[in-house]
Amino acid sequence: MEDIRKLSGASMGSIYHHFSNKEMLARALYLEGRSSLHTAISASLTRHSLHEGIEAIVHAYLDWFEQHADLGQYVMQAGDSEYLSAYVKVLRQKTRTTLPTETLSEQLLRWLAPYISDGSVVRLPSSLYLPLIIGPSREFIRIWLRTRHPEEIQVARDPLAKAAWLVIAAPSSQTSMLNAETDR
C-alpha cells in the first residue's frame, strides 16, 4: 500500500476513497489487465477466419505480454491466486453485475463452435481448447517474464502459432495444410 501510495502520488486516504480495500484495488488492477488482454485477443478473433484466426490469437497473446510485461506478470500471477477466485465466488453469489471470470475460454468456444460443427476443428472436451491453444504460449511467457529478452519472443511467435493450429485442426484440414506448407 505504501509503495502504491508513493508511485501513485496520491495520499493514503485518497486511495481508500476510491478503493474500499487493498483486495479491491488488487482486483481492479487484475480486471483491468485481464480486460486489456481479452480485448487484444478478441480483436484477432473477429478479424480472421479459422486458420489465420488461431494463429492470430497466439500472436496477439504473445504481443500483448511483450508490450505489457509488468501488468502481464501481475495478471498471470493473480490469475492463479486462490484468494482472488475465492473472492470472485462470493461476488458471483451477490452481484451478477460483475464481469465474468473465465470469459476467454467461453469467447473462444463461441468462435470455434461453427468450425467444430463443420468438422474443420477436432471435437474435444470443451475444457481443452483453451489449454491446447494458449497453454504453450502461457507457459512460454511465464518463463520469458523472468528474463524478458525481446528476441526470444520473436523467435517463438511462429512455432507457437503453428503448433496451436496443428493441435486444433481436423486431420483433413491438416493434410491439406501439410501439402500447402512445404516450409515445415
Next chain:
Amino acid sequence: MEDIRKLSGASMGSIYHHFSNKEMLARALYLEGRSSLHTAISASLTRHSLHEGIEAIVHAYLDWFEQHADLGQYVMQAGDSEYLSAYVKVLRQKTRTTLPTETLSEQLLRWLAPYISDGSVVRLPSSLYLPLIIGPSREFIRIWLRTRHPEEIQVARDPLAKAAWLVIAAPSSQTSMLNAETDR
C-alpha cells in the same frame, strides 16, 4: 507460520530449529514437491521410446497432480512467484550446492536430443519444447485445481498426450501416425 505450527504439531521454536526462516521453509516445501513431480516424470521418460515417452510424460504430469492436488497447487503457484526465483538467484551466487531450478526443461532436452538429431522430432528453439509438451497440461491442471473433479482429468488425459506428440513429432513420423491411428 502459525498455521504450519498447528498443522505440523511442532512448536514455534522447533520449526525455527529446522528451517532458518519462513522463506527457507517455503523453499523446502516447494523443492520437495517439485522433486516429487520431476521424479514421476523422469521415470516415464527413461522407460519408454519416443512416441510413448512423450505421451507418458503428459500422463505422469496429470496423474501426479491428481494424486497430489494440494502440494501441486502450492508448487504451481510458488513456481510463478517472483520472490522465489529472485531468492534462487541470490542463492546461486552464494552456494552452488543448491539444486538447480529449471531441471525439468533441461532433463527433457537431454532426452529429446537424439530424436531431434535423427529427425524424428522437429527442430525448434530449445525454450519451446517444454511449453509445447507440458504447457497445455499445465494450463488444464491450473483450471482443474479449482474444481478438482476427478472425472475431468480422466477425459483430458489422452487428448493432451496425443496433442503433445502431434506438436513435437516431425511431419514424417506424424504421417505414419495418421495411418496407424484411424480413430482420430
Next chain:
Amino acid sequence: MEDIRKLSGASMGSIYHHFSNKEMLARALYLEGRSSLHTAISASLTRHSLHEGIEAIVHAYLDWFEQHADLGQYVMQAGDSEYLSAYVKVLRQKTRTTLPTETLSEQLLRWLAPYISDGSVVRLPSSLYLPLIIGPSREFIRIWLRTRHPEEIQVARDPLAKAAWLVIAAPSSQTSMLNAETDR
C-alpha cells in the same frame, strides 16, 4: 462524523462550517439535550409547592427520558465522560460566556433553600440533595435505557417520586405525611 453527515444530509464541509470541530458538535448536542431536560424540570419546580414539587421533579425527569430516549442516552453517557468535563474546565478559564455545567444542582438548591430554612426539609450537605432526589431515578433510567419497555417506567414513577420526598422531608413533615398517606 461520517455517520452524522449521513444522518444530517449535510456535507462534510457544511458541518465544519457550523461547528469548529467534533468536540464542539458533541458539546452542542449535549448542551441542547441537557438544556431540554433542565427546562422540563424547572417547569415542574416553579409550578408547585414543596411536597408536590419534589414529586413533580422526579416525574418530569422520568417522563423526559421516556420521551427522549436516544438523546437521553447520549446526555447521560456524555455527562459522565471525562473529556467533556475536562474540556469544560478549559472553556471556563477562557470564556465566561459558556453556559454553566452543574446548573441542575444549583437550581434545585435555590428552590429548596427556603424550605431548608423553615425546617420542612432536612438540612444536609448541599452536595447530597441532587443525588438523593434524582439519584434513584437516574440509576433506574440508566438500566431502563437498555430495554426501554414503556410499562416499566410507568410502574416506577410513583415509588421513585415518593422515595424522593421521604428522603428529603424533615421528620416532622414526614409524620404528618404518614398520617395523610395511609396508602403506604
Next chain:
Amino acid sequence: MEDIRKLSGASMGSIYHHFSNKEMLARALYLEGRSSLHTAISASLTRHSLHEGIEAIVHAYLDWFEQHADLGQYVMQAGDSEYLSAYVKVLRQKTRTTLPTETLSEQLLRWLAPYISDGSVVRLPSSLYLPLIIGPSREFIRIWLRTRHPEEIQVARDPLAKAAWLVIAAPSSQTSMLNAETDR
C-alpha cells in the same frame, strides 16, 4: 493501546498474546473492577442483619470508590457504555460460562427477599431496590470523582446510608427507628 503498552511495560505482541482484542482487554479490566466492587459489597451483606446491612452496603460502596478511584471511574463509565452491554448479549448467546452481568441487583434481591416477605422491607417493583439503595450513592460518587476531595465522601457516608434505609424500610420499622434515632 500504546498507552497501555507503555504503562504495562509489556510489548504490543505480548498484550495481544493475552487479550484477543482491545475490546476484550477493556472487558477484562471492567469485569475485574466490577468483581472487586461486588465482593466488597457482598461481604457487607452477609455480615449484617437488615438495618445494619443496608447501611453497610452503602458504606462499602462509598469506601470502595474512595479506595479505587481510578478503577472506579473506569467501571462507572464502562458500565454505561452501550458497546459493552451489546457485547455481553452476544456472549450470553454463545457461552454460558461467562460471568453474569447485573449480579449486584440479583444478589441484593436474594438477600432482601426474606425481609420483604416478613414485612420489614417495603414491597416494590424488584427493579427499584438497587436504584433506591445505591442510586444516590452512585450519583454522589459520579460527581465526587471529578474532584476527589476525601473529606466530602466522609461527610456523605452517614446521610446516604440512612437515606437508603429510610427508603427501603417498612413504615412500621421506620417509626420505631424514629424513636430510636433522636439525633436526626
Next chain:
DNA sequence: AATGAATGAGCCTTCATTCAT
C-alpha cells in the same frame, strides 16, 4: 532439540480535518 511466551517493526485501515471548486 524442544518449547511457547515475548518481541516490535510494519501492515492495513480509519477518521477528523482541510481546501480547491
Next chain:
DNA sequence: GATGAATGAAGGCTCATTCAT
C-alpha cells in the same frame, strides 16, 4: 454558504522471529 475529494497522522493489529527455560 455549500460541497466532497483529498489529506496524513495515528490507530489497532499481525506475524515472522527470538530467547529464556
